[in-house]
Amino acid sequence: MKHKLIVFCILTVNLLGCQSKAIIKDKDVQTIELKCIIDNKPISNLISDQDTIRQIISKLNHAKREPSVFKAVFILRIVYRNGEDQLILCNGSHMKIDGITYKLTQQINEICYISQNAR
Numbered sequence: 001m002k003h004k005l006i007v008f009c010i011l012t013v014n015l016l017g018c019q020s021k022a023i024i025k026d027k028d029v030q031t032i033e034l035k036c037i038i039d040n041k042p043i044s045n046l047i048s049d050q051d052t053i054r055q056i057i058s059k060l061n062h063a064k065r066e067p068s069v070f071k072a073v074f075i076l077r078i079v080y081r082n083g084e085d086q087l088i089l090c091n092g093s094h095m096k097i098d099g100i101t102y103k104l105t106q107q108i109n110e111i112c113y114i115s116q117n118a119r
Contacts, residue, residue, distance in 0.1 A: 022061050023061050023102060024057050024060055024061055024078065024086065024088070024097070025080070025086075026057040026058070026061070028080050029050075029053050029057065029078055029079070029080055029081075030048070030079045030080060030081045031046055031047060031048045031053075031078075031079045032046075032047040032053055032056060032057075032076055032077070032078050032079070033046050033076070033077040034046075034047065034074060034075075034076055034112055035074065035075045035076075035077070036073065036074055037072065037073060037074070037075060038073050045112075047112075056111060057078075059104070059105065059106065059111045060088070060095065060104070060111065062104075062105050063102035063104045063105065064103050065100065065101070065102055065103075066094070066101060066103040067101055068094045068101045068103070070091040070096075071091060072089035072090060072096075073091045073092070074089075074090040074108050074109070075087060075088070075089060075090070076088040076090060076095075090108040091108070092107055093106070093107050093108070095108065
């Protein structure tokens with residue numbers, strides 16, 4: 001019984017440690033391209049203001065891992081200064097990055113709307 005408790009404690013600490021890592025690298029982000037893909041009328045918005053980018057990434061990095069199946073409504077493309085990019089699929093309060101789903105603390109449209117109006 002004592003060994004099970006020790007194993008449980010070690011696993012819990014490891015899982016909590018994994019949650020503290022940033023989901024999205026926020027260093028050297030050049031732009032975020034936000035595409036809305038509903039109603040067969042794609043809407044695109046390019047965000048290049050660094051304060052806005054930091055706010056959006058900070059809010060996305062507060063998401064918690066949670067399995068979910070959803071149809072993407074928004075696509076965020078994060079472009080770094082070295083030319084690399086990262087795609088994030090979003091719908092409501094969930095996002096998927098590299099095949100892993102996360103639950104956001106706010107709706108994705110609120111995250112982007114609030115950040116854009118904070119300029």
